[in-house]
Amino acid sequence: xxxxxLWIVLAATGFGRIGDDEKQIEALxxxxxRDLGTHGEVHELGYISGGFMIVVxxxxxxxxxxxxxxxxxxxxxxxxxxxxxxxxxxxxxxxxQTPVTGDDRSWRRSDGKVIAIFPAPGxxxxxxxxxxxxxxx
Numbered sequence: 001x002x003x004x005x006l007w008i009v010l011a012a013t014g015f016g017r018i019g020d021d022e023k024q025i026e027a028l029x030x031x032x033x034r035d036l037g038t039h040g041e042v043h044e045l046g047y048i049s050g051g052f053m054i055v056v057x058x059x060x061x062x063x064x065x066x067x068x069x070x071x072x073x074x075x076x077x078x079x080x081x082x083x084x085x086x087x088x089x090x091x092x093x094x095x096x097q098t099p100v101t102g103d104d105r106s107w108r109r110s111d112g113k114v115i116a117i118f119p120a121p122g123x124x125x126x127x128x129x130x131x132x133x134x135x136x137x
Contacts, residue, residue, distance in 0.1 A: 017090060018114050018129050020063045025056055032056075040135040052084075057132070065128035075122040085116055088127045 022045075026032070029049035036044035036055065042064070047054040048071065057065040068084050070076060076084075085095045085107060095107040095116065103120035108130070117126045 017088065018063055018066065018127060022058060022061050022063075025063055029054060029056075042135050057128075057134075059132075064132045065126060065134075067124045067126045069124045073123050076118075076125055081118060081125055084125050084127070088114070088116070 020028075025045075025047075029047040032045035033048050034046035036046055038044075041059050043058045045056050045058065047056065051071070053069045053071050053073075055067040056063050066088075068076070070080075089095060089109055094110045096110065098106045098108050098115075100106050105118040107116040109115070113130055115128060115130050117128070118124075119126075
């Protein structure tokens, strides 16, 4: 029942989308709860919204990567992963699972512009621009 309620709330608010600017992300997630700093060209901000911790990586003020996790850092359930993917796809797009090595999972959005990565530990789902490169710390 809680999961159903959460899905209704998320459907009403929606997730930010890759390519949104900081004001658009703030309109959806609220004010950032934490500034995680700047690494090269990437500025990371942390949010709490829709029952998730969300880390958004901005490049030149544009969202290039969003990481979703449960606030208690427990594993994301398969239905939750599916819902995050659904909410991260604009109308007219869909996700297709792609082959990977090991136990990680990944998807490519049908427009080819965005990918999703779900590392094996299952605690974070990353949705990012297909060309985004995580800066080295």
